[in-house]
Amino acid sequence: MRLAQAERQHLHNLARHAAHPHRGKSAPEPEPVRPTVLRLLEQLGESPAYVLNRANRMVAANPSGLALLVGIDQWEPERRNSLRYLFLHPSARTLFVRWRQVAQESVAHLRSTFGDNPCDRELTALVEELSSRSEEFDAMWRRNLVQPKSGGVKSFNHPAVGRMDLAYEALDVSGAPQRIVVYQAPPGSPDEDAMRLLAHVAREQRTEVTS
Template sequence: MATKADLGEFLKVRRSRISPQEAGLPATTGRRRTPGLRREEVAMLAGVSIEYYTRLEQGKQSNPSPPVLEAIAEVLRLDEDERGHLFELANAPAVKPNAAARPPQQIRAEVRRLLEIVRPYPAYALGRANDLLAANEAGMRLLPGIEEWPLALRNTARYTFLHPQGKRVYGNWDEVAAATVAHLRAVAGTYPDAPDVVGLVGELVVKSREFATLWERYDVRKRTNGRKCFQHPAVGPMTLSYEVLTVARSEGHRLVVYQAEPGTPDHDAMLLLEMAEVNG
């Protein structure tokens, strides 16, 4: 029968095999005393406290929840067999990969059609943790450079804080950043153990000093509407308002539609998005 010591040994061995670069952490100067990730890095990326993760490795923590194990498995890049072994060592109930507290990421065909119906207005569909699930042509071009990321990394919060274009494309970046963090705080309150939410927050806390500072302010506010001032590399400056619509029969999916007053320079610039060639 597996013991808590077996779980701790497995975690130590697996984190020693993941380099900081593979985990997406910034390069550091100086020599590291141990290979792979440090305990505090795994804890941050998994969205749990350092004390909690340390107790897991030391065999002092009982009954870790499936969402916590899911988050740790993602950080350690475990495949399906390794993930199953992790759950067995923790004596946790078996669940299908990525099923614990994670909403379906498929967008219904009717919602995809809505994205096309609102053209030429930019629009996209987001998951509860701001994953970019679908977009019309103008909606994708509204975020220059995000198409260069793999599908799994396309996330508007990650784009705001980590993409090279993020700070350049938003003329009111401070306002957008604060609203993004306040929204994630609200989502984290609704889904406190969701792996996609805690994983994203952990990643951004580690990789972005600005995000970490805003996260500590504990502002809580779901995004329903607002405005963004773009300094777009292809169509120039424009200020667009947006409305956030809840998608029926989904777990936190939202439709975001941008618009501008017809006949204004902002509206003219917005209409150019579908024809624009965006270069990083």
């Protein structure tokens, strides 16, 4: 079939769950983010960072991480999802310089996750919601592209700080269906200056909310 490694693994996952459908039953809600992970977010300082669960719901973030995704804080915490934001939030298309590329890569990653967790209720509900509300998501999802992604570079056109090209890493949290996404910039670069300005803006916004 000339499948790539990720596509072959995805096919094996689907076959395994088809043969043993009860093994994939949705697990209980994962435990809250561990205190050690929350401390790590704080210690990352000016680097935007957040924690996503298996379905890409944002379950924790440092101030810069929350400020990076413009307007996501306007949603209730349970609706803060990086895929939902990408396709349904009006700010996403101007925030991401290469929106379509980011969207396609995110959908391919979601397809990979879904293949190993086809009975996860939150994942299923997210796919159903986005398929019904976004024609672009539905078209990308139907392409059946599979590609796990754990790092790369994203370009932002942030209304508060301007253009930033930030490298990111997605790191699995041991013992939990969660991953930490951390953004960074080369020391001394204009991107680092923009990232530091974002941290300053985030601190100001946090002070306004708490005062």
